[in-house]
Amino acid sequence: MGKSSRLAFGEAIAEIGSLNKNIVVLDADLSKSTMSNIFAKKYPDRFFEMGIQEQNMIGVAAGLALSGKIPFICSFSIFLLGRFETIRMSVAYSNTNVKLIGTHCGIGIGEDGYSQMGLEDISLMRSFPNMSIMQPADEIETKEIIKYAAENFGPMFIRLTRQNLEDVHSSNYKFSFGKGDLLFDGNVATVFCTGGVVGNTLAAAKELEKEGIKIRVINIHTIKPIDTDIIIKAAKETNYLFTIEDHSIIGGLGSSVCEVLSENYPKKVKRLGIVNSYGESGSPEALYEKHNLHKEGIINSIKTELKKGV
Amino acid sequence: MSKSIEELRKISNEMRADILKMIYYGTSGHPGGSLSSIDILSVLFFNKIKRTQENALDPDRHRFILSKGHGVPALYAVLNRCGLIPTEELWTLRKIGSRLQGHPDRVILPYVEASTGSLGQGLSIAQGMALAAKIDNKNYKVYCMVGDGEIQEGQIWESLLSSPKFKLDNLIVILDYNKGQIDGPTNEVLNLEPLKDKLIAFNWDVQEIDGHDFEQIQKALDNADSSNGKPHFIIANTIKGKGVSFMEGVIDWHGKAPNKEQLEKALEELSKIN
Numbered sequence: 035m036g037k038s039s040r041l042a043f044g045e046a047i048a049e050i051g052s053l054n055k056n057i058v059v060l061d062a063d064l065s066k067s068t069m070s071n072i073f074a075k076k077y078p079d080r081f082f083e084m085g086i087q088e089q090n091m092i093g094v095a096a097g098l099a100l101s102g103k104i105p106f107i108c109s110f111s112i113f114l115l116g117r118f119e120t121i122r123m124s125v126a127y128s129n130t131n132v133k134l135i136g137t138h139c140g141i142g143i144g145e146d147g148y149s150q151m152g153l154e155d156i157s158l159m160r161s162f163p164n165m166s167i168m169q170p171a172d173e174i175e176t177k178e179i180i181k182y183a184a185e186n187f188g189p190m191f192i193r194l195t196r197q198n199l200e201d202v203h204s205s206n207y208k209f210s211f212g213k214g215d216l217l218f219d220g221n222v223a224t225v226f227c228t229g230g231v232v233g234n235t236l237a238a239a240k241e242l243e244k245e246g247i248k249i250r251v252i253n254i255h256t257i258k259p260i261d262t263d264i265i266i267k268a269a270k271e272t273n274y275l276f277t278i279e280d281h282s283i284i285g286g287l288g289s290s291v292c293e294v295l296s297e298n299y300p301k302k303v304k305r306l307g308i309v310n311s312y313g314e315s316g317s318p319e320a321l322y323e324k325h326n327l328h329k330e331g332i333i334n335s336i337k338t339e340l341k342k343g344v
Numbered sequence: 345m346s347k348s349i350e351e352l353r354k355i356s357n358e359m360r361a362d363i364l365k366m367i368y369y370g371t372s373g374h375p376g377g378s379l380s381s382i383d384i385l386s387v388l389f390f391n392k393i394k395r396t397q398e399n400a401l402d403p404d405r406h407r408f409i410l411s412k413g414h415g416v417p418a419l420y421a422v423l424n425r426c427g428l429i430p431t432e433e434l435w436t437l438r439k440i441g442s443r444l445q446g447h448p449d450r451v452i453l454p455y456v457e458a459s460t461g462s463l464g465q466g467l468s469i470a471q472g473m474a475l476a477a478k479i480d481n482k483n484y485k486v487y488c489m490v491g492d493g494e495i496q497e498g499q500i501w502e503s504l505l506s507s508p509k510f511k512l513d514n515l516i517v518i519l520d521y522n523k524g525q526i527d528g529p530t531n532e533v534l535n536l537e538p539l540k541d542k543l544i545a546f547n548w549d550v551q552e553i554d555g556h557d558f559e560q561i562q563k564a565l566d567n568a569d570s571s572n573g574k575p576h577f578i579i580a581n582t583i584k585g586k587g588v589s590f591m592e593g594v595i596d597w598h599g600k601a602p603n604k605e606q607l608e609k610a611l612e613e614l615s616k617i618n
Contacts, residue, residue: 097469098472122462
């Protein structure tokens with residue numbers, strides 16, 4: 035098992051901090067969980083502990099950005115999104131160069147339960163015209179995305195996991211903003227996946243291959259702007275389409291893919307994720323099993339659709 | 345060059361006329377809180393920030409954020425006098441395609457510094473700008489005007505709690521305390537008092553002035569230049585609708601455009617003050 039994307043973020047931002055002195059990091063009393071504390075120890079003059087004030091942190095970051103700084107602001111994803119309207123005015127509409135780092139996304143956080151789980155964050159963020167949304171699948175992709183965020187202008191939301199993730203990329207992987215990432219090729223079905231569930235999806239595809247079912251796995255690390263070409267191509271080349279995400283199926287990756295296809299190449303899409311329900315306490319494994327986001331659940335969901343026929 | 349009190353009085357009343365004409369042509373807007381704040385903006389822009397075309401986007405410029413974004417006709421009026429908005433453009437307020445949005449939009453009109461209008465957000469942005477100046481050892485100051493209804497917002501109190509922690513003595517908040525908000529008198533809708541005591545308890549350097557007395561405004565802004573490690577808060581007691589007899593203290597004029605007859609009456613009154 036590899037690192038969590040929050041830990042990969044903490045290491046990445048501490049590393050990049052030396053390259054650009056305008057990078058500043060803000061946290062709202064969760065630096066030990068978001069892993070921004072690694073940066074804080076290395077660059078105490080450029081780390082700002084804002085206390086438990088997410089709204090003010092977002093606004094202060096906007097002011098810093100308007101004065102030439104590149105603020106990375108960190109909290110649990112849903113605590114940032116809880117201040118939706120501050121993000122709307124001070125970051126999105128104002129087009130400020132603020133990087134929103136939302137950790138502890140999805141039911142994958144486990145025992146803390148629903149109040150801490152970001153399950154609607156992508157849905158909300160997607161409604162802003164200029165907000166880039168990225169979700170890495172493993173350590174190396176996280177580091178590439180953080181580097182991209184530091185080097186490119188614009189409001190960005192980066193969604194990270196609490197739980198450790200399987201490495202799905204080799205060490206020479208290069209992230210390409212806005213481009214879907216083909217992890218495994220196949221001609222029967224395509225599964226679009228993102229973030230913490232990519233490892234399980236890839237494992238499921240490898241298992242299915244043993245049974246002669248070849249599944250294409252595309253990692254959508256950039257949810258906005260989404261790669262329309264790779265989605266349309268997959269719809270043309272494979273009969274069955276799936277989306278898998280640790281997020282509500284309303285407004286997240288599933289909706290994004292359906293929006294692309296409904297206007298360009300209408301086709302049935304089975305959306306897997308959190309289906310119109312809240313989260314709850316439990317081990318991450320038990321919750322993934324309950325919501326069919328573990329390897330076996332993904333395999334079963336795919337087989338069920340295949341049995342139904344086109 | 346700084347303006348004398350006589351010049352400030354004259355130009356403020358001229359800007360009051362501009363504000364009412366803007367809102368009349370725009371067919372909507374907020375006269376009450378624009379008229380209450382304009383004397384403060386006069387002193388600030390002409391004698392303190394000294395905004396000109398040359399320094400308007402200088403990275404080291406003093407900054408002003410109108411957190412009470414609905415008072416933006418006053419800001420457009422003063423930016424016009426600083427040479428940053430052509431006079432004919434003033435009459436495009438709130439019309440489609442205009443840079444003069446109903447509330448400030450920094451993307452299409454960068455001179456407003458921040459996009460505001462959803463109350464309570466501008467102060468945090470000002471705090472961030474003041475913090476950036478401290479990080480970079482720059483001398484610019486950040487001025488932020490808030491409204492009395494506005495400071496009922498929780499985010500304001502987050503920044504009031506936070507700014508002293510960072511010793512932002514380059515941050516100057518001015519409260520346009522005109523005592524009225526949409527649903528009624530501020531002290532009835534949600535009383536702020538004892539406000540000064542609260543701010544002192546929050547570790548701010550607090551002054552209280554008459555927001556229509558140019559000498560007091562100037563003196564308070566000069567006092568706020570002091571670097572005592574504390575952010576500054578100026579409680580400016582003002583009159584909603586100041587300068588127009590039938591608007592003064594009348595809450596109904598918070599967010600309503602005058603009709604032709606009312607505009608003419610107001611302009612006539614203002615011309616007599618000059």
